[in-house]
Amino acid sequence: MKKLLIIIAAILVVSCKASEDKKSLELSSPDETINVSFNLSDTGKPYYMVRRQGQVIIDTSYLGFEFKNAPAFVEHFIIKDSKTSTFNETWQMPWGEQLDVINDYKELRIELQEKISPERYLTIVFRIYNDGIGFRYEFPEQVRLKDVEITEEHTQFNLTQDYKTFWIPGDWEIYEHTYKTTKLSEIDATKYRNHPNLAQTYIPENAVNTPVTMVGDDGIHLSFHEAALVDYSGMTLKVDTEKLNFESHLVGSENTDYKVKRSLPFNTPWRTIQITNNAPDLIESNLIVNLNEPNKLGNVSWFKPMKYTGVWWEMHLGKTTWDMASGRHGATTENVKRYIDFSAKNNIKGVLVEGWNTGWAAEEGGFDFVTPYPDYDLEHVVNYANENGVDIIMHHETYGGVDRYIKQQDTAYALMQSLGIHSVKSGYVFKLSPEGEYHHGQFMVNHHHNSIVKAAKYEIAVNPHEPIKATGLRRTYPNTISREGLRGQEFNAWAEDGGNPPEHLPIIAFTRMLAGPIDYTPGIFNIKFDEYKKNNQVNTTLAQQLALYVVIYSPIQMAADLIEHYEANPEPLQFIKDVGVDWETTKVLHGEVGDYVTIVRKERKTGNWFLGSITDENARTLDINFNFLEDDQDYLATIYKDGKDAHWDENPLDIKIETQTVNSRSKLTLELAEGGGAAISIIKKR
Numbered sequence: 001m002k003k004l005l006i007i008i009a010a011i012l013v014v015s016c017k018a019s020e021d022k023k024s025l026e027l028s029s030p031d032e033t034i035n036v037s038f039n040l041s042d043t044g045k046p047y048y049m050v051r052r053q054g055q056v057i058i059d060t061s062y063l064g065f066e067f068k069n070a071p072a073f074v075e076h077f078i079i080k081d082s083k084t085s086t087f088n089e090t091w092q093m094p095w096g097e098q099l100d101v102i103n104d105y106k107e108l109r110i111e112l113q114e115k116i117s118p119e120r121y122l123t124i125v126f127r128i129y130n131d132g133i134g135f136r137y138e139f140p141e142q143v144r145l146k147d148v149e150i151t152e153e154h155t156q157f158n159l160t161q162d163y164k165t166f167w168i169p170g171d172w173e174i175y176e177h178t179y180k181t182t183k184l185s186e187i188d189a190t191k192y193r194n195h196p197n198l199a200q201t202y203i204p205e206n207a208v209n210t211p212v213t214m215v216g217d218d219g220i221h222l223s224f225h226e227a228a229l230v231d232y233s234g235m236t237l238k239v240d241t242e243k244l245n246f247e248s249h250l251v252g253s254e255n256t257d258y259k260v261k262r263s264l265p266f267n268t269p270w271r272t273i274q275i276t277n278n279a280p281d282l283i284e285s286n287l288i289v290n291l292n293e294p295n296k297l298g299n300v301s302w303f304k305p306m307k308y309t310g311v312w313w314e315m316h317l318g319k320t321t322w323d324m325a326s327g328r329h330g331a332t333t334e335n336v337k338r339y340i341d342f343s344a345k346n347n348i349k350g351v352l353v354e355g356w357n358t359g360w361a362a363e364e365g366g367f368d369f370v371t372p373y374p375d376y377d378l379e380h381v382v383n384y385a386n387e388n389g390v391d392i393i394m395h396h397e398t399y400g401g402v403d404r405y406i407k408q409q410d411t412a413y414a415l416m417q418s419l420g421i422h423s424v425k426s427g428y429v430f431k432l433s434p435e436g437e438y439h440h441g442q443f444m445v446n447h448h449h450n451s452i453v454k455a456a457k458y459e460i461a462v463n464p465h466e467p468i469k470a471t472g473l474r475r476t477y478p479n480t481i482s483r484e485g486l487r488g489q490e491f492n493a494w495a496e497d498g499g500n501p502p503e504h505l506p507i508i509a510f511t512r513m514l515a516g517p518i519d520y521t522p523g524i525f526n527i528k529f530d531e532y533k534k535n536n537q538v539n540t541t542l543a544q545q546l547a548l549y550v551v552i553y554s555p556i557q558m559a560a561d562l563i564e565h566y567e568a569n570p571e572p573l574q575f576i577k578d579v580g581v582d583w584e585t586t587k588v589l590h591g592e593v594g595d596y597v598t599i600v601r602k603e604r605k606t607g608n609w610f611l612g613s614i615t616d617e618n619a620r621t622l623d624i625n626f627n628f629l630e631d632d633q634d635y636l637a638t639i640y641k642d643g644k645d646a647h648w649d650e651n652p653l654d655i656k657i658e659t660q661t662v663n664s665r666s667k668l669t670l671e672l673a674e675g676g677g678a679a680i681s682i683i684k685k686r
Contacts, residue, residue: 023039024037024038024039025037025038025039025079025082025108025110026038027084027106027107027108027126027128028106028128029105029106029128029129029130030086030088030104030105030106030129030130031130033052033053033130034050034051034052034128034129034130034132034133034275035050035051035052035128036048036049036050036108036126036128036133036135037049037051038108038110038124038126040077040078040079041062041075043075043076044075044076044077044078044114044115045062045064045074045075045077046062046063046064046077046110046112046124047060047061047062047063047156048061048063048126048135049061050133050273050275052220052275055218055220056160057159057160057220057222057273057275058157058158058159058160058273059158059159059160060158061155061156061157061158062074062154062156063124063137063154063155063156064153064154065137065148065150065152065153065154066150066151066152066154067148067149067150067151067258068149068150068151068257068258069149070145070148070149071118073120073122074154076114076115076116077112077113077114077115077122078112078113078114078115079110079111079112080111080112080113080121081110081111082108082109082110082111083107083108083109084106084107084108084109085106085107085109086105086106086107087103087104087105087106087107088102088103088104088105089102089103089104090102090103091103091294091475093475093478094295094300094301094478095303095305095478095481095555095582096474096555096582096583097553097583097586097601098583098584098585098586099583099584099585099604101286101289101290102286103286103290104129104130105127105128105129105290106127106128107125107126107127107128108125108126108128109123109124109125109126110123110124110125110126111123112124118144118145119144120142120144120145121139121140121142121145122137122138122139122140123137123138123139123140124136124137124138125138127270127291129287129290131274131275131276131281131285131287132272132273132274132275132276132285132287133272133273133275134227134270134271134272134273134287134291135270135271136228136267136268136269136270136271137153137267137268138265138266138267138268139262139264139265139266139267140264140265141264141265142264145264146263146264147261147262147263147264148260148261148262148264149256149258149260149261150233150250150258150259150260150261150262151257151258151259152248152249152250152259153235153248153250153259153260153268154247154248155235155247155248155271156245156246156247156248157224157237157245157246157247157273158243158244158245159184159214159244159245159246160244161216161217161218161244162183162184162185162244163183163184163214163215163216163222163244164181164182164183164214164215164216165181165182165183165184165187165208165212165213165214166179166180166181166212166213166214166507166510166511166593166594167179167180167182167187167189167208167209167212168180168208168209169189169190169192169193169201169203169207169208169209170189170203170205170206170207170208170209170236170237170238170249171192171201171202171203171209171440172202172203172204172234172236172251172252172438172439172440172441173200173201173202173438173439173440174200174201174439174466175209175469175485175486175487175512176466176486176487176488176491177192177195177487178487178497178500178501178504179503179504179507179508179511179594181503181507181594184214184239184241184244185241185242185244186241187206187208187239187241188206188241189203189205189206189207189208189239190203190205190206200430200431202438205236205238205249206238206239206241207236207237207238207239207249208236208237208239208246209236209237209469210224210225210226210235210236210237210469210515211223211224211225211511211512211514211515212224212225212237212246212511213282213510213511213514213593215279215593219277219278220275220276220277221274221275221276221277221278221279221281221282221593222273222274222275223272223273223274223282223510223511223514224237224246224271224272224273225272225274225288225469225471225514225515226269226270226271226272226469226471227269227270227272227287227288227289227291227292227471227472228269228270228291228292228293228471228472228473228476229269229445229468229469229471229473230269230445230449230473231262231266231442231445231446231449232260232262232268232269232442232445233250233251233252233259233260233440233441233442233445234250234251234440234441234445234468234469235248235249235250235251235269235271236248236249236250236251236440237249248271251438251440251441251442252438252441253436253437253438253441253442253443254435254436254437254438255434255436255437259441259442260442261442269471270291272287272288272291274287274514279510279588279591279592279593279597280588280589280590280591280597281588282510282514283509283510283513283514283586283588283591283597283599284586284587284588285514288471288472288514288515288516289472289474289475289516290472290475291472292471292472292473292474292475292476293475293476294475294476295475295476295477295478296476296477297456297477297478297479300456300461300478300479302422302459303422303423303459303461303478303479303481304349304391304422305481305555305556305581305582306348306349306350306391306555306556306557306581307347307348307349307350307556307557307558307559307576307579307581308343308348308349308350308351308352308391308393308556308557308558308559309339309342309343309348309350309351309352309558309559309560309563310339310350310351310352310353310354310393310558310560311330311331311335311336311339311351311352311353311354311355312352312354312521312558312560313490313493313521313524313560313561313562314330314562315330315354315355316490316493316494317493317529317532317533317562318532318533319532319562320335320355321355321360322354322355322360322397323355323360323361323364324360324361324373324374324375325361325363329355329373329375330354330355331353331354331355331356331373331376332375332376333375333376333377333380333381336351336353336356336376336381337381337384338563339351339563340381340384340385340388340390341388342563342566342567343388343390344388344389344390346559346566346573346576346577347577347578348390348559348576348577349389349390349391350390350391350392350393350423350556351385351390351391351392351393352393352395352425352558353376353381353392353393353394353395354395354397354425355373355395356372356373356376356378356395357369357370357371357372357373357395358371358372358373360397366401366404367396367397367398367399367401367404367405368408369396369405369408369409369411369412369415370408370411370412370415378419379419382419382420382421386420391421391422391423392419392421393421393423393424393425393556394412394416394421394423394424394425395424395425395426395427396412396424396425396426396427397426397427397429398426398427398428399427399429399430400428400429400430400431400432400433401433402428402432402433402434402437402444402447403433403434404433405426406447409451409454410454413454413455413457413458413460414458416458416460417458417459417460421460422459422460422461423460423461423462423463423481423556424455424460424461424462424463425463425464425465425519426451426462426463426464426465427464427465427466428444428464428465428466428467429465429466432444439466439468440468440469444468445468448464448467448468449473451464452473452477452479452480453477455479456477456479460479461479461480461481462479462480462481463481463482463483463519463556464483464484465483465484465488465519466484467483467484467485468485469485469515470483470485470515470516470517471515471516472515472516474516474517481517481554481555481556482516482517482518482519482554482555482556483516483517483518483519484518484519485512485515485518486508486512486518486520487500487504488519488520488521489520489521489522489524489538489560490521492524492536492537492538492539493529493533493536494533494536495536498536498539499536499537499538499539500539501539501617502539502540502615502616502617502648502674502675503594503595503616503617504539505520505540505544505548505551505552505614506591506593506594506595506596506597506614506615506616507593507594508520508552509551509552509591509597509599509614510591510593510594510597511593513552513553517553517554517555518552518553518554519554519556519558520548520552520554521558521560522545522548522549522552522557522558522560523545523546523548523549523557523558523559523560523561523576524538524545524560524561524565525542525545525561525565525566525568525569525572525573525653526561526562526565527540527541527542527545527652527653528652537649537652538652539648539649539675540614540648540652540675540676540677541642541646541647541648541652541653541654541655541673541675541676541677542572542652542653542654542655543640543641543642543646543655543672543673543676543677543678543679544614544615544648544675544676544677545677546572546575546576546612546640546677546679547612547613547614547640547677547678547679548612548614548677549575549576549579549610549612549679550579550599550600550601550610550611550612550679551597551599551612551613551614551677553583553586554581555581555582556581557579557581559576571657572640572655572657574638575638575640575679575681578608578610578638578681578683579610579679579681580601580603580604580606580608580610582603582604583601583602583603583604584602584603584604584607585601585602585628586599586600586601586602587599587600587601587628589611589624589625589628590622594616595615595616595618595620596613596614596615596616596620596622596672597613597614598611598612598613598622598624599611599612599613600612600628600682602628606684607630607684608635608681608682608683608684609628609629609635609682610679610680610681610682611624611678611679611680611682612677612678612679613670613672613677613678613679614672614676614677615672615673615674615675615676615677616675617648617674617675618674619671619672619673619674619676620670620671620672621669621670621671621672622669622670622672623667623668623669623670624667624668624669624670625667626662626663626664626665626666626667626668626682627664627665628664629662629663629664629666629682630664631663631664632663633663633664633684633685634661634662634663634684634685635661635662635663635682635683635684635685636659636660636661636682636683636685637659637660637661637662637668637680637681637682637683638657638658638659638680638681638683639656639657639658639659639660639668639678639679639680640655640656640657640678640679640680641655641656641657641658641670641671641672641678641679642654642655642656642671642672642673642676642677642678643655643656643673644656646673646676647673647674647675647676648673648674648675648676649675652675654673661685662682
């Protein structure tokens with residue numbers, strides 16, 4: 001494996017003396033397009049502004065904290081010192097959307113001190129990129145402050161227009177909501193408090209979860225999120241619909257009267273704003289991962305990006321069950337061997353097994369993460385998979401019993417290590433134990449982080465469902481490979497509201513996917529599945545299901561449907577057999593938030609390209625220019641596209657497959673059906 005860090009540029013640092021005057025501190029991005037200014041009000045309240053090409057994007061926005069049993073950090077500050085610096089490096093992803101990542105920014109560091117007793121210190125750091133900014137608070141070691149209990153963080157984002165906003169409620173328990181599209185002034189998250197398809201919700205304020213993406217009348221695109229969320233509480237954004245304002249609203253706990261407890265010194269997560277002229281540039285931005293620390297694990301070649309099948313969709317359809325009591329148990333030795341055989345024949349390197357361990361039935365007294373059901377021979381299955389060149393993916397469902405899971409984690413990970421299993425899908429559905437904690441508070445942030453660190457010691461990669469949000473920590477801990485954190489494919493199998501609408505994924509690509517990889521489980525061929533669920537279906541065409549392998553990024557991609565549905569459709573199955581999962585280059589050819597997107601990715605090692613294009617409920621005609629291909633090289637393009645009568649509801653299986661030779665001068669027009677898509681494998685001719 002190549003070294004992760006290949007270029008580090010010189011850092012230029014400029015220091016400024018203490019100041020109590022009103023002169024603003026300013027710094028611009030490397031290309032001078034984005035400018036951040038910082039100042040203090042007459043009462044010493046810190047605030048910042050952001051401009052892009054001279055236009056105010058974020059107007060005067062104040063910063064501060066409230067503490068339990070201590071004076072707030074909101075005013076009475078002076079600027080003790082400030083420094084600016086430049087930084088430019090290129091680092092390499094061990095796996096990812098691309099190989100080389102440029103990390104080029106300017107930094108403004110402001111050291112503040114209270115001018116009244118107790119004269120405490122606070123540092124605010126801005127990093128300014130060509131495609132946005134990140135800033136965080138740093139609490140330095142100091143005599144007059146040892147520990148803090150934060151009751152609220154007051155980070156404002158005062159917007160200058162009534163943006164078209166793509167949002168989900170600021171739920172402290174789940175992210176599994178469909179995205180809403182409204183003006184900023186029309187956001188009302190509170191009406192989604194009791195969702196009929198969700199086990200639990202808690203939405204205390206009119207707030208949104210991040211990433212939240214916005215499009216202005218002038219074409220400016222913004223996305224708000226956070227990076228490097230460690231030992232802190234998840235941030236939602238409270239909405240002031242009259243002032244067009246976001247303000248941080250941290251997730252709390254029923255067990256404490258504070259939201260974050262830390263000992264100094266410490267840093268908060270980065271508060272991030274991606275700022276671009278168009279939607280495609282949001283996806284191509286690396287701001288979130290760049291704001292995280294470099295790889296702390298070193299060589300992680302024991303994890304291999306892969307496609308996988310598994311015992312999963314059949315349970316959501318009701319064909320089989322997770323537990324044995326029904327007499328239709330899915331995770332039997334023989335059934336799993338069927339998936340292994342199928343995977344080995346079809347260039348699929350992994351098999352996920354859900355329901356293998358005892359504890360799924362209530363009367364069994366809770367999950368045991370090392371004891372298989374009697375009809376599942378774990379060691380035999382693992383050996384059989386190894387003989388066929390297939391890896392078993394472990395599954396740990398907690399049902400929210402985090403305290404029980406923590407007690408068994410070392411034993412469970414040690415079992416995996418002894419069997420040579422290198423990845424686990426974990427789940428946290430339902431209310432948490434310990435009681436009173438929320439899924440997105442500091443307790444669970446720490447649990448997820450501790451799980452990643454612990455798993456790395458056993459050479460295990462982690463894919464959590466019902467997780468804490470992704471914030472780019474995959475750079476620091478590349479064994480955090482993917483996660484859910486959205487309304488997934490399974491909702492199509494049983495949601496009473498009809499499942500995920502056709503606009504769902506064209507929104508996800510520009511919202512949730514900006515945070516990091518998504519385990520969405522694409523590849524459903526039996527769109528209607530009337531045999532099992534007559535009132536449910538997947539609301540896309542078959543061609544779109546293929547396109548998702550390229551559009552929705554993850555280093556692990558599930559071929560989620562039943563084996564028999566793939567075997568009955570060998571021609572579209574060929575795309576799943578061919579498509580890559582680990583990329584050297586990613587380019588977004590075109591797209592609009594919530595409407596459509598087209599992405600091409602170049603596979604590492606082979607140099608082959610794959611294209612995915614999807615649309616919402618509206619048909620699209622999109623032009624593809626192949627100028628991303630190497631010059632003087634011919635490729636065989638196999639095009640999987642919607643048939644002329646395709647429609648996500650009326651005729652989802654209508655697909656047309658054709659081949660042609662293409663090169664860097666070629667052009668193609670794609671016609672996407674309503675709720676449709678297109679997938680193209682572009683294989684080098686030797």
